[in-house]
Amino acid sequence: MRAIDVTSPGGGAHAAGVTVGQSPAESDIWRAGVRRAALEHVAGFVESQCVPQLERTGVDISAEVLAGFLDGGKCLRSTFMYLGWLCGAGTDPAADEAALRASAGLEMLHAFALLQDDVMDDSPLRRGRPAAHLQFGQWHRDRGLSGSPERFGTSLAILLSDLCLVWAEQMMRNSGVRPDALARAWPHYDAMRIELAVGQCADVANDAGALPALDAVLDVARRKSGNYTVRRPLEIGAAMAGREDLIEVLGGYGRAVGEAFQMRDDILGVFGSPAVTGKPAGGDLAERKATSLVVAAQRMADAPIRRQFGELMTAEDLDDADIARWRSLIVATGAPDWIEELIAERVATANQMVCDNRIDDWVQSALADMAGVCTLRMT
DSSP states (O other), X not given: XXXXXXXXXXXXXXXXXXXXXXXXXXXXXXXXXXXXXXHHHHHHHIIIIIHHHHHTTTOTTHHHHHHHHHSXXXXXXXXXXXXXXHTTOOSOHHHHHHHHHHHHHHHHHHHHHHHHHHHHHTOSEETTEEOHHHHHHHHHHHTTOSSOHHHHHHXXXXXXXXXXXXXXXXXXXXXXXXXXXXXXXXXXXXXXXXXXXXXXXXXXXHHHSSXXXXXXXXXHHIIIXXXXXXXXXXXXHHHHTTOGGGHHHHHHHXXXXXXXXXXXXXXXXXXXOHHHHSSOTTHHHHTTOOOHHHHHHHHHOOHHHHHHHHHHHHOSOOOHHHHHHHHHHHHHHTHHHHHHHHHHHHHHHHHHHTOOTXXXXXXXXXXXXXXXXXXXXXX
């Protein structure tokens, strides 16, 4: 069995510690240890590589903004990639530590996605802080610089996201993982990045057009969020470890959990507390996003409720009372309960898929635990 040291910072995967999946409490400790180690690797990279480069931009808050995007996350993608690696890793602590460094690079990729997503959605908050484009815009405004603060803020956020995309690959390339292991992983890594961008394009198109079919929404969710959160990180880790024989099984688990994860996020986007989500209450409704919950509610509504949905979707401005009414109408359709059933079905399917004798029992337990973490009710 493999363990992570959760008693000292930066402990390696073979240090004395708590073994994966022995109990819910120990699983929590193991996940916290992986998260802490991943964030330490990211922080070290930011300090040594990113800060010196950002100092050359002349925008003195750039490093602080970046740190805000890299702090406070759950490190789901890093944990899934590391679990993929553990499906076939040997007994070399140095190799495990290199794999964990490589996995931590996905947090930088996630920062890239969040920065761009906030610009496209014009989101005011991210993790309880003003979104990056707003912070950069305020920096411009405070200094009385020429030009539009809004355009400046948007431009800087996009450029910072571009840097994060480059840095994410650098973290993996310079992790210490053997070149032959990285060579097996790159095709899955490239597929993940392409799917993320294509899925985001489709998401923007869905929001701009007529309300799409639920299947189309779930397809976008699978490509934009599910694959890059769960499926591809698992595949990357397994490929690095030389376990291509598990790609199909882990991919099936990842597809199911990834869809469930996005559906949970869609529920939080309507009913989640800002204290939990770090975003405004009812943000998906305010942005008129065509999420699985919104589309399901529209399809399940009777004619009077559907008419009210239409009024809310096309209203020029929505106040708190409008958001509250929209939420009540969604509940009345039964859509939240139906989405909850879909989430439960996908989690059950995922857990069944990894009941495979080629995967160690403790890794199966950790994957089941992660499926629960990704889909936990937090409203």
